[in-house]
Amino acid sequence: MYAPPSFRVKDPEELRAMIVRLRFATMVVNGPEGPVAAHLPMVVDATRPQILLGHVARANPIVTLLREAPAALACFVGPGAYVTPAWYASKREHGKVVPTWNYIAVHARGRIEPVDDAGELRAIVAALTDAMEADRPEPWAVEDAPADFLAGMLKAIFGFRLHVTALEGSAKLSQNRPAADHAGVVEGLVASPLETDRLVGALMRKRRQ
Secondary structure: OOOOOOOEEOOHHHHHHHHHHHOEEEEEEEEOOEEEEEEEEEEEOOOOOOEEEEEEEOOOOHHHHHOOOOEEEEEEEEEEEEEOHHHOHHHHHOOOOOOEEEEEEEEEEEEEEEEOOHHHHHHHHHHHHHHHHOOOOOOOOHHHOOHHHHHHHHOOEEEEEEEEEEEEEEEEOOOOOOHHHHHHHHHHHHOOOOHHHHHHHHHHHHHHO
């Protein structure tokens, strides 16, 4: 991942916290004809933080590659927002400014471990479900589904663990801009009608504190 020093996130705990927040990844592996990608939710294993858990539909062509336990790259990309130079105080001072894009992202590299055991697959599904449902007033649990129905659904998915060997992250949130420019971007984003803009503005405000 390319990330200038002012944007690079190095702390593994912070990177894992970003993954917990983002929860959805584009996972890429190499196939005979080039890179193959799948889009899926992934979570950090509660007992082994160096492992990410996920599953895809068995009908997904990527499963054939995942069964070979390949090296993989999981890309978690958070909210992003266009930043117009009109928000910079510097524009009014000297005009030497250009547009940019603010965002957060984490890359997790590692090796896939296929999970075929029914009990382990159910545990992966439960971990994903519990993570996604945690903030709900009445969380849904895997046990809420009829056992025979759940068994049939589990047969339709392929589970895996990604053993992470390298984590890289970038939080590009105008840290390289003067305070007045940063404040102008935050003001512009939080006033935007786009929810993603407002989320980036909130992240900028929190990280600056």
